[in-house]
Amino acid sequence: MKETKDSGLIFSFNNDLEALEAAETGVASAMRSHWGRLEFQDQDRLAFLHNQSTNAFKTLQPGQGCETVFVTATARTIDLATAYITEDSVLVVVSPHRRQQLLDWCDRYIFFGDKVKITDVTTSTATFSLIGPQSAALLNRLGLATLPEMPHSHQLALINDQPLRLAQGSGLVTPGFTLILDQAHAADLWQTLTEQGACPLGEQVWQQLRIRQGRPQPESELTEDYNPLEVGLWQSISFDKGCYIGQETIARLNTYQGVKQRLWGVQLSQGVDPGTVMRVADQKVGLLTSCVATPQGWFGLGYVKTKAGGAGTEVSLADQRGQLLDLPFVTHPLPSP
Numbered sequence: 001m002k003e004t005k006d007s008g009l010i011f012s013f014n015n016d017l018e019a020l021e022a023a024e025t026g027v028a029s030a031m032r033s034h035w036g037r038l039e040f041q042d043q044d045r046l047a048f049l050h051n052q053s054t055n056a057f058k059t060l061q062p063g064q065g066c067e068t069v070f071v072t073a074t075a076r077t078i079d080l081a082t083a084y085i086t087e088d089s090v091l092v093v094v095s096p097h098r099r100q101q102l103l104d105w106c107d108r109y110i111f112f113g114d115k116v117k118i119t120d121v122t123t124s125t126a127t128f129s130l131i132g133p134q135s136a137a138l139l140n141r142l143g144l145a146t147l148p149e150m151p152h153s154h155q156l157a158l159i160n161d162q163p164l165r166l167a168q169g170s171g172l173v174t175p176g177f178t179l180i181l182d183q184a185h186a187a188d189l190w191q192t193l194t195e196q197g198a199c200p201l202g203e204q205v206w207q208q209l210r211i212r213q214g215r216p217q218p219e220s221e222l223t224e225d226y227n228p229l230e231v232g233l234w235q236s237i238s239f240d241k242g243c244y245i246g247q248e249t250i251a252r253l254n255t256y257q258g259v260k261q262r263l264w265g266v267q268l269s270q271g272v273d274p275g276t277v278m279r280v281a282d283q284k285v286g287l288l289t290s291c292v293a294t295p296q297g298w299f300g301l302g303y304v305k306t307k308a309g310g311a312g313t314e315v316s317l318a319d320q321r322g323q324l325l326d327l328p329f330v331t332h333p334l335p336s337p
Contacts, residue, residue: 009034012202017295022199023174023209027132029198030206032171032178033186036099037122038106040090044115049083049090052109052245054228056238060085065152065167067236069228070102075249076224078105080216080233082178084154084167091165091180093127095218109245126186130198131176131209138196139166139177147177154178160188173213173328208294211301214265214327220274220289221263221301229259230303232330261286261303262332265325266315268298278315278322280308288317301327 010031013019022028040049050057055068064085070078079098084091094102099122106118130138136146147153147168154167162185170176181189194200209215216222216231228237229250239254253259264286266278271291278286286304304315304324313324 010200010202012204013200015200016202016205016208019199019201019205020208020295023131023201023205025133027130027134027138027176027198028201028205029190029193030129030131030171030201031190032127032129033122033125033183034096035122035127036094036096036102036120037125037127037180038092038094038099038102039119039121040092041088041117041119042115045090046085048106048110048114048116049092050241050244052106053081054233054237054244054246054250055083056241057083057085057090058241062087063148063153063155064150065154067152067233069233069236070105071228071246071250072224073245075227075246075253077216077222077226077228077231078102078224079218079222080228080231080236082152082169082171084152084165084180086165091121093178093180095222098218124183126181126183126189128179128186128190128193129170129172129176130179130193131170131172131174131201133175134197135170135176138193138198141196142192160185160192162188164189172209172215174209207290207292208299210329211290211292211299212265212294214263214301214329216263216301216330217290221303226261226263226303227253229253230261230263232263232327232332234331234333259306259332261305263289263327263330264302264304264311265327266300266302266317266322267325268300268317269321271298272300272317272320272322274300276317278302278304278317280313280315283308285315299325 046057053068157166164181167178285308288302291300
């Protein structure tokens with residue numbers, strides 16, 4: 001029996017241990033249709049995204065993709081998105097509960113004469129992720145060729161004679177693929193993936209994986225309290241592409257090493273509520289932003305002042321203890337001597 005929440009989002013398939021093992025050693029399939037999908041069209045689409053988010057779009061070619069961050073004018077994070085460049089559009093996958101905000105945000109910056117059109121295709125499409133080291137083997141069994149190893153590369157493919165967009169990347173650090181298709185064929189594809197050995201993976205296990213790996217999410221790590229350098233999304237930022245919204249603040253932080261806090265993993269002795277203050281020697285050093293129970297214990301994410309210490313630093317949270325951990329999803333360059 002499946003547990004659901006958030007208008008049908010499957011919280012658990014009641015197989016969490018099996019799904020977690022499959023994601024780590026085999027292949028799991030996750031429903032991600034509750035993530036938003038925005039399609040940017042017309043001849044100014046690349047220039048528009050280039051100017052409205054942190055990564056460089058103007059040189060990207062069909063079949064390529066990238067991660068990019070939408071930020072405010074003061075470089076506070078709105079969302080981390082993944083963009084796929086096609087021959088006539090850019091398909092942008094955004095976090096749950098962010099599509100309307102980003103639609104409204106982008107619409108504010110479409111001026112008279114701009115040739116760009118944005119369509120919300122979330123309800124007419126579906127998205128699945130294959131997660132795990134055996135993901136490519138499953139696709140090979142379905143007769144699909146291997147994609148180029150370049151991050152977020154993608155191409156059109158056929159499964160069950162139905163077209164879909166197949167992209168490198170599971171949405172996590174774990175190897176895998178993202179599949180985007182017409183909503184009408186979603187149930188058939190899900191059944192095919194399951195028949196080919198993909199273990200269904202619910203939102204509860206996704207949260208375990210994303211917190212252990214450090215993938216930030218809106219309303220937790222991605223808020224207007226933090227900028228993308230503090231989050232550790234350096235791989236999603238171009239520092240030499242020129243002006244874009246928030247560029248001046250990000251450039252200044254980078255040039256003058258102005259990042260004063262950063263995102264860490266936290267191994268916890270017990271569950272702790274997000275928003276709990278973290279302390280070192282009775283000094284406030286940061287805040288916990290996420291927390292989840294896993295088979296290996298409790299883990300969290302949180303922002304900690306850079307001067308407080310690094311991996312292995314012991315912190316206290318109310319009456320609980322924690323230890324800072326490195327995160328594979330994010331990047332924090334070492335400061336210059």
